[in-house]
Amino acid sequence: xxxxxxxxxxxxxxxxxxxxxxxxxxxxxxxxxxxxxxxxxxxxxxxxxxxxxxxxxxxxxxxxxxxxxxxxxxxxxxxxxxxxxxxxxxxxxxxxxxxxxxxxxxxxxxxxxxxxxxxxxxxxxxxxxxxxxxxxxxxxxxxxxxxxxxxxxxxxxxxxxxxxxxxxxxxxxxxxxxxxxxxxxxxxxxxxxxxxxxxxxxxxxxxxxxxxxxxxxxxxxxxxxxxxxxxxxxxxxxxxxxxxxxxxxxxxxxxxxxxxxxxxxxxxxxxxxxxxxxxxxxxxxxxxxxxxxxxxxxxxxxxxxxxxxxxxxxxxxxxxxxxxxxxxxxxxxxxxxxxxxxxxxxxxxxxxxxxxxxxxxxxxxxxxxxxxxxxxxxxxxxxxxxx
Amino acid sequence: xxxxxxxxxxxxxxxxxxxxxxxxxxxxxxxxxxxxxxxxxxxxxxxxxxxxxxxxxxxxxxxxxxxxxxxxxxxxxxxxxxxxxxxxxxxxxxxxxxxxxxxxxxxxxxxxxxxxxxxxxxxxxxxxxxxxxxxxxxxxxxxxxxxxxxxxxxxxxxxxxxxxxxxxxxxxxxxxxxxxxxxxxxxxxxxxxxxxxxxxxxxxxxxxxxxxxxxxxxxxxxxxxxxxxxxxxxxxxxxxxxxxxxxxxxxxxxxxxxxxxxxxxxxxxxxxxxxxxxxxxxxxxxxxxxxxxxxxxxxxxxxxxxxxxxxxxxxxxxxxxxxxxxxxxxxxxxxxxxxxxxxxxxxxxxxxxxxxxxxxxxxxxxxxxxxxxxxxxxxxxxxxxxxxxxxxxxxxxxxxxxxxxxxxxxxxxxxxxxxxxxxxxxxxxxxxxxxxxxxxxxxxxxxxxxxxxxxxxxxxxxxxxxxxxxxxxxxxxxxxxxxxxxxxxxxxxxxxxxxxxxxxxxxxxx
Ligand SMILES: Nc1ncnc2c1ncn2[C@@H]1O[C@H](COP(=O)(O)OP(=O)(O)OP(=O)(O)O)[C@@H](O)[C@H]1O
Ligand SMILES: [Mg+2]
Numbered sequence: 001x002x003x004x005x006x007x008x009x010x011x012x013x014x015x016x017x018x019x020x021x022x023x024x025x026x027x028x029x030x031x032x033x034x035x036x037x038x039x040x041x042x043x044x045x046x047x048x049x050x051x052x053x054x055x056x057x058x059x060x061x062x063x064x065x066x067x068x069x070x071x072x073x074x075x076x077x078x079x080x081x082x083x084x085x086x087x088x089x090x091x092x093x094x095x096x097x098x099x100x101x102x103x104x105x106x107x108x109x110x111x112x113x114x115x116x117x118x119x120x121x122x123x124x125x126x127x128x129x130x131x132x133x134x135x136x137x138x139x140x141x142x143x144x145x146x147x148x149x150x151x152x153x154x155x156x157x158x159x160x161x162x163x164x165x166x167x168x169x170x171x172x173x174x175x176x177x178x179x180x181x182x183x184x185x186x187x188x189x190x191x192x193x194x195x196x197x198x199x200x201x202x203x204x205x206x207x208x209x210x211x212x213x214x215x216x217x218x219x220x221x222x223x224x225x226x227x228x229x230x231x232x233x234x235x236x237x238x239x240x241x242x243x244x245x246x247x248x249x250x251x252x253x254x255x256x257x258x259x260x261x262x263x264x265x266x267x268x269x270x271x272x273x274x275x276x277x278x279x280x281x282x283x284x285x286x287x288x289x290x291x292x293x294x295x296x297x298x299x300x301x302x303x304x305x306x307x308x309x310x311x312x313x314x315x316x317x318x319x320x321x322x323x324x325x326x327x328x329x330x331x332x333x334x335x336x337x338x339x340x341x342x343x344x345x346x347x348x349x350x351x352x353x354x355x356x357x358x359x360x361x362x363x364x365x366x367x368x369x370x371x372x373x374x375x376x377x378x379x380x381x382x383x384x385x386x387x
Numbered sequence: 388x389x390x391x392x393x394x395x396x397x398x399x400x401x402x403x404x405x406x407x408x409x410x411x412x413x414x415x416x417x418x419x420x421x422x423x424x425x426x427x428x429x430x431x432x433x434x435x436x437x438x439x440x441x442x443x444x445x446x447x448x449x450x451x452x453x454x455x456x457x458x459x460x461x462x463x464x465x466x467x468x469x470x471x472x473x474x475x476x477x478x479x480x481x482x483x484x485x486x487x488x489x490x491x492x493x494x495x496x497x498x499x500x501x502x503x504x505x506x507x508x509x510x511x512x513x514x515x516x517x518x519x520x521x522x523x524x525x526x527x528x529x530x531x532x533x534x535x536x537x538x539x540x541x542x543x544x545x546x547x548x549x550x551x552x553x554x555x556x557x558x559x560x561x562x563x564x565x566x567x568x569x570x571x572x573x574x575x576x577x578x579x580x581x582x583x584x585x586x587x588x589x590x591x592x593x594x595x596x597x598x599x600x601x602x603x604x605x606x607x608x609x610x611x612x613x614x615x616x617x618x619x620x621x622x623x624x625x626x627x628x629x630x631x632x633x634x635x636x637x638x639x640x641x642x643x644x645x646x647x648x649x650x651x652x653x654x655x656x657x658x659x660x661x662x663x664x665x666x667x668x669x670x671x672x673x674x675x676x677x678x679x680x681x682x683x684x685x686x687x688x689x690x691x692x693x694x695x696x697x698x699x700x701x702x703x704x705x706x707x708x709x710x711x712x713x714x715x716x717x718x719x720x721x722x723x724x725x726x727x728x729x730x731x732x733x734x735x736x737x738x739x740x741x742x743x744x745x746x747x748x749x750x751x752x753x754x755x756x757x758x759x760x761x762x763x764x765x766x767x768x769x770x771x772x773x774x775x776x777x778x779x780x781x782x783x784x785x786x787x788x789x790x791x792x793x794x795x796x797x798x799x800x801x802x803x804x805x806x807x808x809x810x811x812x813x814x815x816x817x818x819x820x821x822x823x824x825x826x827x828x829x830x831x832x833x834x835x836x837x838x839x840x841x842x843x844x845x846x847x848x849x850x851x852x853x854x855x856x857x858x859x860x861x862x863x864x865x866x867x868x869x870x871x872x873x874x875x876x877x878x879x880x881x882x883x884x885x886x887x888x889x890x891x892x893x894x895x896x897x
Binding site for chain 1: 691692693712713714715716717723734735736737738739743746747748750751753756757758
């Protein structure tokens with residue numbers, strides 16, 4: 001048997017990685033088609049009705065867009081953190097806390113005029129989501145804690161917190177014992193434009209804003225430099241800690257805003273499942289979009305089509321929900337698996353040319369971002385002796 | 388082809404995108420010779436030898452080893468054929484000992500008794516004059532020691548052909564002497580050596596034959612005995628170049644920078660600099676000499692606010708900078724270009740292009756939230772011309788440039804900011820001759836403009852020719868400041884090893 005050789009690539013050509021990813025999606029479709037055929041359905045029909053189910057008429061298209069909005073906004077937030085190689089997987093918790101912040105004002109100040117109330121809710125959602133991301137960022141910058149675990153844990157804390165509110169202090173007295181938080185008043189609900197809540201316009205504006213922020217602003221540049229090399233950032237005189245903290249606040253604030261939009265426009269209340277898993281799905285859409293804001297719109301929309309089409313075929317073909325989710329699972333499996341082929345080259349035996357040179361460890365981020373001059377050091381210097 | 392050819396490249400070509408790194412290069416390396424590979428930065432030397440470790444594969448052309456056509460897919464293929472490679476950047480596992488590094492990656496290494504290995508290592512060390520403590524951790528080793536481990540590693544694996552890519556770029560003069568004596572020993576034992584270097588006197592010292600590359604093409608192969616440094620330079624550059632550093636005298640000098648009793652602890656929290664005091668004047672180049680690790684890096688980093696200062700003052704125009712933030716120090720017009728051993732470690736963002744790297748230190752002085760990159764684009768284009776930087780484009784990630792070109796980008800940026808004080812450490816590490824002299828001239832121009840330059844160097848000849856005064860560091864302690872016009876290499880060398888100025892001076896020696 002020829003030996004198998006695996007080598008890291010240096011040149012990851014845009015075209016080639018696109019081809020690899022497209023092939024992965026195709027493979028997922030083929031495997032799932034086999035599975036659908038096993039269930040006794042015609043895969044082509046099922047796929048076709050997934051598309052019509054998601055885009056077939058204006059109503060369905062609107063539903064799909066409603067699903068895409070939280071994905072877009074959350075992905076933008078995650079992209080900011082990922083650009084810095086800060087693996088924020090706590091978007092779900094940040095969405096929940098954003099929704100909580102917004103709900104606080106929706107429930108307690110129902111008499112404010114609608115524009116003012118919505119603005120206050122948005123601000124509260126962003127602050128709450130931002131703080132939820134700030135906490136793990138602070139611990140990472142200060143003590144070098146692992147942000148992946150930390151942000152993940154924060155998701156569960158957020159969930160439990162809302163559960164507590166739902167069963168305790170915020171329980172709707174009118175729901176006759178049913179544990180549910182009251183619905184918002186009309187003032188607290190986002191208006192619609194072309195039949196879809198205004199969140200889609202907000203999302204598109206944010207895409208432009210985040211794109212310009214990352215490509216054209218100083219802070220966007222600093223985030224990119226810190227993501228590449230903390231040492232270099234310090235050498236250039238950047239305040240590494242400040243950059244990490246503020247970028248993570250912005251990241252969480254966007255996720256929090258997604259939570260506000262969902263609470264206000266979609267559920268009209270606060271609930272534990274407010275995010276609908278968007279916080280996790282958005283990690284994947286962000287990654288597939290290669291952290292590019294415009295690409296996030298496209299990828300998120302395609303994912304929304306998948307989800308919406310998936311729930312449509314449940315009713316149309318009597319396929320159990322679990323089966324519909326298999327396609328999503330497959331796509332994720334293949335696409336994430338294909339990342340390996342984007343970054344590595346596998347050669348069999350000696351007929352295939354080996355790859356180009358190795359690259360330095362890409363995701364190497366030192367544990368703690370210690371600022372150089374500690375306060376004690378400064379003190380000693382001031383009183384320092386003369387040589 | 389003769390039967391004595393160990394390795395023969397036959398019309399090897401390799402292009403990266405739009406860059407032709409190797410163009411139909413044919414080259415034969417004879418058994419038992421030291422074959423030097425010369426060429427300007429980016430001329431394709433690294434690319435060519437990397438074909439032997441499977442890192443790159445030729446677009447066209449063949450490689451013959453002992454007359455047989457061979458294909459290289461991984462370093463293992465090279466090892467199988469007895470070819471050992473010492474890369475421009477070392478590839479040792481830092482937290483392990485020398486011994487562990489030597490045996491990892493070996494088939495069945497799990498069951499090799501350490502004792503047996505130790506014996507073999509000792510035997511090899513004795514035979515080739517390699518001094519290594521097998522139980523020392525790589526972390527605790529100097530660059531020279533690490534390199535010795537690399538060499539031992541490939542010898543242990545049975546290499547009979549050794550390829551060294553710029554092994555001397557980061558070595559001290561003493562270490563270079565030691566390395567060359569090892570290479571000669573190996574040659575006497577029948578090994579074949581390919582050596583890449585930019586230092587011509589080294590080539591004249593150890594090489595038997597010399598091949599010169601220029602812009603990816605082979606210009607010629609010469610016998611050392613039949614050529615001269617002058618001819619080699621002309622062949623490399625393609626025109627006659629002068630190798631003179633003109634030391635000008637700037638009449639008006641004012642002290643503008645001073646350290647007083649500076650003490651600094653390094654990253655390992657050991658004292659790296661003790662009670663260091665010196666002044667730096669406008670219109671002068673103050674050299675800093677010292678064997679590697681004598682506190683040079685800590686000196687640079689503490690001036691730039693990257694390391695906390697334990698004691699002492701750093702005065703710039705009368706103001707104490709100790710304890711200030713890096714950004715404030717940059718703003719006052721103090722600029723540092725430190726070229727670390729791995730060249731990319733500090734100062735450049737490997738994945739970004741020239742433009743984004745040029746704005747690294749001054750983007751913050753632009754007004755408002757946004758960055759205007761158009762001035763930087765213009766600067767990048769000008770810099771490519773002025774410093775003859777070879778790159779496919781101003782936005783090509785700098786990590787794709789050759790070692791020397793990467794460095795020109797770094798230095799070009801520091802010089803371009805026209806600082807009041809320019810601190811430059813090892814600026815010509817790995818630069819070809821022509822570029823080195825370009826850099827020296829730029830430093831001189833800076834001095835003539837009335838700016839101050841702190842030049843941390845390793846080549847004593849250059850320090851003596853370029854600088855006005857030389858501060859000698861030994862173990863973080865200043866051993867004295869010499870006038871570069873009257874000092875000798877011997878004096879410097881003795882002081883670097885710890886003698887004081889008095890003890891080292893030729894008069895006091897009697
Ligand atoms: N992986 C790569 N991707 C793209 N271009 C590359 C790559 N490696 C080398 N090059 C280009 O090929 C040319 C030759 O590079 P090489 O590293 O062989 O030069 P060199 O002679 O070793 O130079 P130096 O003395 O500066 O190390 C350079 O112009 C470089 O930009
Ligand atoms: Mg090279």
